[in-house]
Amino acid sequence: MSEDGCLYAVNAPMPPTGEQFVIADGGTRAVVTEVGAVLRAFEVDGRAYAETFDETERPPRGSGSVLVPWPNRVRDGRWTWRGTTQQLALTEPAAGNAIHGLLRYTQWRPVERTPDSITLAAVAVPQPGWPVPVATTVRYAVGPDGLRVTHTVRNAGPEPVPFGVGAHPYPRVGEAATDDIVLTLAASTVLPLDDRQLPAGPAVPVTGDDDFRGGLPLRGRVLDAAFGGAAPAPGDDLVRHRLDAPDGAVELWADPDFRWVQVYTPDDRPGRGRVVAVEPMTCPPDALNSGQDLITLAPGETWTGSWGLRPV
Secondary structure (H helix, E strand, O other): OOOOOOOOOOOOOOOOOOOEEEEEEOOEEEEEEOEOOOEEEEEEOOEEEEOOOOOOOOOHHHOOOEEOOOOOEEEOOEEEEOOEEEEOOOOEOOOOEEEOOOOOOOEOEEEEEEOOEEEEEEEEOOEOOEOOOEEEEEEEEEEOOEEEEEEEEEEOOOOOEEEOOEEOOOEOOOOOOHHHOEEEOOOOEEEOEOOOOOEOOOOEEOOHHHOOOOOEEOOOOOOEEEEEOOOOOOOOOOEEEEEEEOOEEEEEEEOOOOOEEEEEOOOOEOOOEOOOEEEEEOOOOOHHHHOOOOEEEOOOOEEEEEEEEEEO
8 A cells, every 4th residue: 555545556566565554643653564564664753763765666775674583694594403404595695695584575464453553464484494384473553652563473383493583674863864873782792793794703792893882973884793782771671772863862672582783884775875774683693503592482382572763
């Protein structure tokens, strides 16, 4: 459907991301897509707090994507489940990796809708490289405190299955340039990565230019890094990352299961140039091989976790 809520005609060309679901509460508004359950826009009183793209385009560089049943990369697309080698499609062929799960190009089914929320559902079915069906939903809701995104994952198969969840938002503060942003991360470690963006060793404590806990400017920084040890501050129950601009700020908060965050600063966003992705993840790159922070579900078991964006 278009942004005014009208279904696209049956015989009309399908937009690359399918129907566009608009949710709103007062001046808080978001647009979510049918294909990939992508967050295409989030704004408050007309000011953008997430990078957007046109509905005639595919999401640039994973923008707003849901990353299930694993975030980030799997080395050579290969991992072992219950003693059997699994071979995933190499969806990052130049580097020889499988990247960002199985549902980025799936048509998600709307299962519940209100004026201020949309819940979409999809299933990662058994396929080469993935042996157990995983049913998942994502609920986007807007309100006075911003945007809340709630993921559920259910093991729909007969055997236990490990998984991870991630999201790929590109937060922004209105029209502020990325070089004018100060980034703060609630992360105490950083994962060394090789030239394929795969772990080159165990995570190490953040120091110097890798320590964003007190806030560091993004000017002059080129990042594609995985940070770990993300945890709530004492007395808090949420992980909190933040982007500060000269005239405002946005916070990306997450439940404690989101122990990891990938930060990525591509310089080729259409209409914007340099942008920053702050990607909450429950596990690090190549977790299907390392096992680090994977969540394992028994048959019929369900996991739920949330994150969100709010102006501050």
